[in-house]
Amino acid sequence: MENETADIKKKEGFNGQKAIVLPRSIISKDCMTNPLLSGTYITDIGFYPxxxxxxxxxxxGLDQYILLYCIDGKGDVKIEKTAHTLSAGNFIIIPAEKSHAYASDKNNPWTIYWAHFKGHLVKSLIRLLLKRQKSYKGFVQFNESRIKLFDEIYSNLERGYSIDNLCYVNISFSHFLSSFIFDEKFNYSYKKSMANPVDISIEFMQKNLHATFTLEEIARSVNLSPSHFSALFKEQTGFAPIKYFNHIKIQKACQYLQFTDLRIKEISATLGIDDPYYFSRMFSKIMGVSPQDYKVKREMLRETKFL
Structure with missing residues (x-):
């Protein structure tokens, strides 16, 4: 049960605050039973300036997870026995069923976006967050796109609880959550940051799909030793650099097969692979079908208007 003092302190509210508490009948009837919603769904959401x-x-605790995202001011959060201080840029996920307390700073009160959420996929999302952040607390670069996404979720919820509305809102909310877990990817197109050597090397690969490079040559493009670069690349992408390069070559080959009339030999040459038989073997290993079969299947799909 929430602290009675808290209710007294907050009963007058905050200027500009907004909050939506979804009807529990809607949650149990629609969110918990619909396969598109039951993975991750909002129960409460709001903004306190x-x-x-x-x-x-x-x-x-609660039977929901809680996200607090601070964009100004500061405050304190305690989860069981662990204390955290939140200031601008910090967020925290409070797990379900864990005792907790949080308070805005008296002299520099926080401005927060917040949400309560549930679903059978949430534990997996939080495990991923902990793997990357090592903590329930993290920091994200400010991005107007994240705020616009929140506002879009909120404004759509204000329009009611139709199934279409709930599906759109909660799928969007999963994207909103992922922006905290994968901040560097969410921010990539927004700030065009190329400070990360792995990002630089991928950009280098994408611009040179027509070429063939050794590991040493790719590492040299970001001024790292091959061993250091290879370890860093695999840590961030899960793939060795050359294997990753081959994957994006085949990704491009799929586009050629789907949208052009180039022959397989021509596609192979365009991607810097002189031996079309080697190209076909690589394509088959990655895609599970030969280039020719891939092209035929895509043509059949186009004819039947599935694409």
Whole structure:
């Protein structure tokens, strides 16, 4: 049960605040039973600007996960016995069923976006977050696109609880959550940051799909030793650099097969692979079908208007 003092402190609210609590009948009837919704769905969502005296204490936690995202001011969060301080750029996920308390700073009250959410996929998402962040607390670069995504989710919820609306909102909310887990990817097109050597090397590969490179040559493009570069690349992508390069070559080959009349030999040469038989073997290994079969199947799909 929430602290009574907290209710007294907050009863007057915060200027500009907004919040939506989804009807529990909607959650149990639609969100929990619909396969498109049951993985991750919102139960409550809101925005509290300059939330002076905002305070919550729950000795037994909630049956929902809570996201707090601070964009201004600061505050404190305690999950069981672990204390965290949130300031601008920090976010935290409070796990379900864990005792917690949080409070806005009295002198510099926080401005937060927040959401309560549930679903059978949420534990896996939080495990992924912990694997990457090593903590329930993290930091993200400010991005207007993230705020616009939140506002879009909120404004659509204001329009009611039709199945179409709920599906759109909760699929969008999964994207919103992923923007915290994968901040560097969410921000990539927004800030065009190329400081990461792995990003630089992938850009180098994409611009040189017509060429063939050794590991040493790709590593040289980012001024790293082959061993250091290879370890860093595999850590961030899960693939060795040359294998990754081959994958994006085959990705491009699929586009040629689908959208052009180039022959397989011509596609192979365009991608810097002189031996078309080697190209076909590589394509088959990655895609599970030969280039010729891939092309035939795509043509059949186009004819039947599935694409």
């Amino acid at each position: 300059k939330a002076k005296f905002h305070y919550r204490e729950r000795d037994h």
